[in-house]
Amino acid sequence: xxxxxxxxxxxxxxxxxxxxxxxxxxxxxxxxxxxxxxxxxxxxxxxxxxxxxxxxxxxxxxxxxxxxxxxxxxxxxxxxxxxxxxxxxxxxxxxxxxxxxxxxxxxxxxxxxxxxxxxxxxxxxxxxxxxxxxxxxxxxxxxxxxxxxxxxxxxxxxxxxxxxxxxxxxxxxxxxxxxxxxxxxxxxxxxxxxxxxxxxxxxxxxxxxxxxxxxxxxxxxxxxxxxxxxxxxxxxxxxxxxxxxxxxxxxxxxxxxxx
Amino acid sequence: xxxxxxxxxxxxxxxxxxxxxxxxxxxxxxxxxxxxxxxxxxxxxxxxxxxxxxxxxxxxxxxxxxxxxxxxxxxxxxxxxxxxxxxxxxxxxxxxxxxxxxxxxxxxxxxxxxxxxxxxxxxxxxxxxxxxxxxxxxxxxxxxxxxxxxxxxxxxxxxxxxxxxxxxxxxxxxxxxxxxxxxxxxxxxxxxxxxxxxxxxxxxxx
Numbered sequence: 001x002x003x004x005x006x007x008x009x010x011x012x013x014x015x016x017x018x019x020x021x022x023x024x025x026x027x028x029x030x031x032x033x034x035x036x037x038x039x040x041x042x043x044x045x046x047x048x049x050x051x052x053x054x055x056x057x058x059x060x061x062x063x064x065x066x067x068x069x070x071x072x073x074x075x076x077x078x079x080x081x082x083x084x085x086x087x088x089x090x091x092x093x094x095x096x097x098x099x100x101x102x103x104x105x106x107x108x109x110x111x112x113x114x115x116x117x118x119x120x121x122x123x124x125x126x127x128x129x130x131x132x133x134x135x136x137x138x139x140x141x142x143x144x145x146x147x148x149x150x151x152x153x154x155x156x157x158x159x160x161x162x163x164x165x166x167x168x169x170x171x172x173x174x175x176x177x178x179x180x181x182x183x184x185x186x187x188x189x190x191x192x193x194x195x196x197x198x199x200x201x202x203x204x205x206x207x208x209x210x211x212x213x214x215x216x217x218x219x220x221x222x223x224x225x226x227x228x229x230x231x232x233x234x235x236x237x238x239x240x241x242x243x244x245x246x247x248x249x250x251x252x253x254x255x256x257x258x259x
Numbered sequence: 260x261x262x263x264x265x266x267x268x269x270x271x272x273x274x275x276x277x278x279x280x281x282x283x284x285x286x287x288x289x290x291x292x293x294x295x296x297x298x299x300x301x302x303x304x305x306x307x308x309x310x311x312x313x314x315x316x317x318x319x320x321x322x323x324x325x326x327x328x329x330x331x332x333x334x335x336x337x338x339x340x341x342x343x344x345x346x347x348x349x350x351x352x353x354x355x356x357x358x359x360x361x362x363x364x365x366x367x368x369x370x371x372x373x374x375x376x377x378x379x380x381x382x383x384x385x386x387x388x389x390x391x392x393x394x395x396x397x398x399x400x401x402x403x404x405x406x407x408x409x410x411x412x413x414x415x416x417x418x419x420x421x422x423x424x425x426x427x428x429x430x431x432x433x434x435x436x437x438x439x440x441x442x443x444x445x446x447x448x449x450x451x452x453x454x455x456x457x458x459x460x461x462x463x464x465x
Binding site: 008009012013016017018040043044047048050051052054055056057058059062063065066067069070071073074251255258259 | 277278280281284285288289290291292293296297302306307309310311313314317347348387390394405406408409410412414415430431433434437438440441444
């Protein structure tokens with residue numbers, strides 16, 4: 001029935017209200033004598049109905065999440081302190097760096113962390129800063145409102161400085177058990193920094209636990225970028241510089257890591 | 260929201276009133292979410308993509324000149340965000356047309372024939388799941404264009420504008436997407452009643 005191709009296309013267009021009166025008349029004439037095209041018309045119409053009807057309600061949190069993200073970004077813009085380039089490290093940045101390095105080395109030894117229990121609530125700001133108290137050995141101290149209870153069997157002294165912030169709502173987050181991501185085959189340092197942005201922040205201290213550490217190549221040599229989550233924002237440190245506010249969201253970072 | 264109200268909101272956002280943007284999110288979240296849902300095929304991804312699209316729209320708002328409708332402009336962003344996502348995920352369709360067919364005959368609209376009885380087929384409805392599976396069998400680009408038409412109700416001209424295509428291309432792509440979707444649903448055993456009934460009555464053309 002290749003001779004019907006012309007009419008088939010008219011059928012598609014008539015459903016979209018894209019036929020001229022003349023074309024409409026031509027089609028009507030054809031349909032009255034062609035069973036197959038009538039069937040096609042009904043099929044296309046049924047499909048249209050199935051596709052266009054019955055839209056689902058979006059989750060309520062969508063709007064709040066969007067607005068929270070936008071407000072946060074606005075605040076970030078306003079609070080932007082300086083652009084780094086090759087700036088000298090300030091004293092505060094040095095502190096941040098030292099803190100970052102010591103955390104980093106400890107975190108290296110303790111990667112198999114705890115597994116977070118899934119959490120029902122949606123965390124708008126995604127803040128896990130409260131998790132800082134978990135860095136104490138044996139998990140004896142936990143900050144109020146911190147991350148969900150971890151699987152205690154995984155919590156050994158060796159895991160004390162684990163990148164616990166990587167445990168997250170299981171339903172929205174990727175598996176962060178492996179807190180060290182070797183991206184050296186995929187990104188150079190420059191590329192990663194392009195992605196993260198480079199807004200210098202004057203931080204007095206960093207969260208005691210890193211979210212994750214990213215290994216990228218820096219002219220062939222590996223370079224570790226340590227990422228923290230602080231009050232819903234991602235902060236990262238470099239071995240030779242201070243702390244920077246990442247321009248990307250956690251979700252974006254995760255997408256990158258998944259990619 | 261009328262177009263004038265919309266323009267006023269966009270102006271306010273442009274002047275730095277981030278909170279004004281919420282009105283736009285409220286007005287379009289349902290369509291945006293459903294577009295993303297049909298594009299990605301699951302609720303979690305749809306939510307992520309809808310969120311990403313709104314944020315992108317907010318950040319790109321200075322580039323919105325108002326030549327086209329805001330909705331058209333927004334849907335372009337949503338569908339492109341979804342397409343990018345699908346490419347990044349390298350997600351291939353969860354279903355394909357490559358399933359072996361027993362006799363391989365084709366109907367006039369390239370729908371492979373199949374051996375199940377029309378009576379049985381008639382009992383199967385065109386469920387949401389079936390349609391979604393069918394959608395996922397289309398290429399991302401085909402899905403995008405069909406959904407802009409079906410869910411968002413954009414005209415061919417608006418789609419052409421949104422996707423930088425000729426209207427003739429839009430027309431033929433939508434047609435091909437529909438044919439392919441029909442073919443999938445038939446193969447999947449979820450054909451529209453009309454096809455089954457027409458077969459029952461008159462048989463297939465040669």
